[in-house]
Amino acid sequence: MTPHEPVNILMVDDQIGKLLTYETILAPLGENLLRANSGREALESLLKTDVAVVLMDVSMPDIDGFQLADMIREHPRFDTTAIIFISAVHLTDVDRLKGYARGAVDYISVPIIPELLRAKVSVFAELYRKNKQLERLNLELEHRVAERTRELQDSEIQFRSLANSIPQLVWMAHADGSVFWYNQRWYDYTGTTVDQMKGLGWSSLVDQDHVARVAEGIQRSWSTGEPWEDTFPLRGKDGTYRWFLSRALPIRDASGHVARWFGTNTDITERKQAEDALVKSERLAAMGRLAGIIAHEINNPLEAISNAVYLLQDHSSLDEEARLYTQLANKEIARLAHITKQTLSFYRESHRPVTLSLSEILDNVIELQSRRLQLNSITVDKRYRTSGTIQGFPGELKQVFLNIIGNAVQAMPEGGRLRIQLFPSKERRTGRQGVRVSIHDTGMGIPVEHARQIFEPFFTTKETKGTGIGLWISKGIIQKYDGTIRFRSMRLKQGYGTCFSVFIPAVMATQSNESAAEMIAGGRTL
Amino acid sequence: MILDRTAVILCVDDEENALTLRKRVLQKAGYEVLTALSGTEALEILRSRRVDLVLTDHLMPGITGIELARQVKSQHSEIPVVLLSGVNEIPIGADVADAFLSKVEGPDSLCEKVAVVLNRS
Numbered sequence: 001m002t003p004h005e006p007v008n009i010l011m012v013d014d015q016i017g018k019l020l021t022y023e024t025i026l027a028p029l030g031e032n033l034l035r036a037n038s039g040r041e042a043l044e045s046l047l048k049t050d051v052a053v054v055l056m057d058v059s060m061p062d063i064d065g066f067q068l069a070d071m072i073r074e075h076p077r078f079d080t081t082a083i084i085f086i087s088a089v090h091l092t093d094v095d096r097l098k099g100y101a102r103g104a105v106d107y108i109s110v111p112i113i114p115e116l117l118r119a120k121v122s123v124f125a126e127l128y129r130k131n132k133q134l135e136r137l138n139l140e141l142e143h144r145v146a147e148r149t150r151e152l153q154d155s156e157i158q159f160r161s162l163a164n165s166i167p168q169l170v171w172m173a174h175a176d177g178s179v180f181w182y183n184q185r186w187y188d189y190t191g192t193t194v195d196q197m198k199g200l201g202w203s204s205l206v207d208q209d210h211v212a213r214v215a216e217g218i219q220r221s222w223s224t225g226e227p228w229e230d231t232f233p234l235r236g237k238d239g240t241y242r243w244f245l246s247r248a249l250p251i252r253d254a255s256g257h258v259a260r261w262f263g264t265n266t267d268i269t270e271r272k273q274a275e276d277a278l279v280k281s282e283r284l285a286a287m288g289r290l291a292g293i294i295a296h297e298i299n300n301p302l303e304a305i306s307n308a309v310y311l312l313q314d315h316s317s318l319d320e321e322a323r324l325y326t327q328l329a330n331k332e333i334a335r336l337a338h339i340t341k342q343t344l345s346f347y348r349e350s351h352r353p354v355t356l357s358l359s360e361i362l363d364n365v366i367e368l369q370s371r372r373l374q375l376n377s378i379t380v381d382k383r384y385r386t387s388g389t390i391q392g393f394p395g396e397l398k399q400v401f402l403n404i405i406g407n408a409v410q411a412m413p414e415g416g417r418l419r420i421q422l423f424p425s426k427e428r429r430t431g432r433q434g435v436r437v438s439i440h441d442t443g444m445g446i447p448v449e450h451a452r453q454i455f456e457p458f459f460t461t462k463e464t465k466g467t468g469i470g471l472w473i474s475k476g477i478i479q480k481y482d483g484t485i486r487f488r489s490m491r492l493k494q495g496y497g498t499c500f501s502v503f504i505p506a507v508m509a510t511q512s513n514e515s516a517a518e519m520i521a522g523g524r525t526l
Numbered sequence: 527m528i529l530d531r532t533a534v535i536l537c538v539d540d541e542e543n544a545l546t547l548r549k550r551v552l553q554k555a556g557y558e559v560l561t562a563l564s565g566t567e568a569l570e571i572l573r574s575r576r577v578d579l580v581l582t583d584h585l586m587p588g589i590t591g592i593e594l595a596r597q598v599k600s601q602h603s604e605i606p607v608v609l610l611s612g613v614n615e616i617p618i619g620a621d622v623a624d625a626f627l628s629k630v631e632g633p634d635s636l637c638e639k640v641a642v643v644l645n646r647s
Contacts, residue, residue, distance in 0.1 A: 299612035300544060303629035307547035310633040311554065337630040368628070371635050 039063025191237025411443025445496025565589025
């Protein structure tokens with residue numbers, strides 16, 4: 001109801017003349033004036049419309065004013081309806097009026113003074129209007145409260161379902177830092193109960209090496225109100241620790257005081273492992289670069305020394321003892337040469353891969369090994385069914401095959417057969433297409449107990465001769481191509497056989513159509 | 527080529543010690559050896575002397591071994607070139623030479639390689 005909306009004024013009198021008089025008096029108020037000729041008519045009118053003021057004569061033929069007032073008052077709907085009696089003043093009447101303690105009741109004595117009637121009706125009409133406004137405001141307010149409550153409930157439900165659905169562990173704490181709520185994931189991960197987690201219960205789950213720092217940091221935040229962040233291992237229900245990035249943010253009230261803390265713990269174990277691995281591999285790459293540079297710098301003087309000893313060993317002036325020394329020196333030179341060869345291009349020589357052919361790389365490696373192959377009387381059986389054209393880094397791939405072939409040659413000091421196969425292949429486990437290089441030797445085989453360690457760093461069976469990093473580096477290189485390297489060693493009719501197999505997937509490989517027959521080079525001794 | 531005389535090898539390296547020792551090793555293997563301390567000097571010698579094989583280091587100041595091999599091939603296509611390097615990698619472009627040899631392979635390998643290349647040409 002707007003402030004000046006007209007209200008209904010019901011005038012009750014059995015005499016039409018009086019009604020007309022009231023109308024004339026009340027017209028300037030601008031309210032709606034309703035007439036009723038009897039108590040019955042008045043009741044009908046009251047039931048149909050909202051009436052602000054009932055103006056009625058006390059003495060009426062069928063239902064008199066007091067009876068009508070009683071009836072009106074009985075109905076709760078008319079609680080606020082004001083009643084003005086028009087009557088000659090009798091003491092008895094005044095007494096009866098007092099009976100209507102509830103609601104607004106007044107009277108006007110005859111003869112009517114128009115200003116007085118207008119004033120009284122106007123007061124009650126205004127009162128009614130105000131009451132109605134108040135009622136409406138109340139109703140609105142109630143609606144708003146209900147709505148807000150529902151919104152809060154909704155947002156609480158939303159918050160909880162959100163907090164339970166995200167992968168993070170979530171918690172809330174009071175301003176003093178005592179935690180009063182954890183999400184389900186927290187309990188799922190830690191396997192703890194609500195009771196165990198009360199207050200500072202969480203600290204029992206933090207890794208012992210970190211708990212002091214974590215507690216100190218979080219305590220500082222509780223007191224300063226600054227956000228908190230730390231990473232540390234948190235114990236899971238199975239007793240193993242995982243790394244979490246933990247954060248707490250203060251939630252402030254309208255006056256800026258910390259009302260509560262909102263905290264999350266994000267599992268960063270994988271990220272941390274990847275980062276650690278990256279740091280390690282970067283360190284390794286740097287080490288490799290350095291090793292490559294050093295190897296190169298050593299190779300030059302090494303050649304000179306090697307030549308000098310070579311010239312010295314057969315020198316006519318040497319006695320037996322001196323000759324023995326040169327032999328020892330030669331052995332050590334060979335060892336040095338082996339070490340620098342091992343460290344060759346431990347790193348990628350350029351940032352861009354080039355198109356290369358694995359068959360060329362293999363030929364190259366065989367060429368580099370030719371002397372030893374000949375010395376050990378090893379037969380080479382090359383079977384290439386593809387050129388093995390791929391995108392890659394020639395240096396490191398050559399290193400891989402130099403390593404495997406070098407090992408094979410060393411495994412056959414008494415001679416044997418080295419078979420090198422290159423063919424298009426599908427990886428059985430993943431179904432990926434690619435190229436495979438397999439290198440078979442008829443050497444001494446690999447004992448089962450070495451099988452697990454063979455790709456580990458610093459594992460060697462060559463005692464002083466090996467650095468123990470060759471296969472480990474090779475595996476690392478092949479993994480960079482998303483490829484695999486594995487081996488099999490078995491007993492043959494005569495002696496043993498070992499086969500190293502390197503698979504490089506087709507993402508890197510491009511098949512070529514060369515005829516298989518052309519590529520097969522029969523067994524020949526190099 | 528089968529020579530009825532001692533084969534002449536032109537040995538090129540900017541490091542004098544290494545060059546001297548390599549020369550002695552080759553002499554011991556029965557070759558006549560000429561030496562040059564740079565690619566430029568080598569090309570000069572080639573203009574005036576008959577040489578059966580050029581054995582050159584790769585990494586040298588000025589003209590590299592590969593560049594020298596390229597020039598030898600364009601001026602004296604019949605002379606074989608063996609490229610020698612302290613890098614275990616075969617450098618890109620090394621295929622212009624007839625053979626590549628890593629320094630760490632040692633004197634026996636060196637003599638063998640030289641013999642193989644001389645017999646081939």
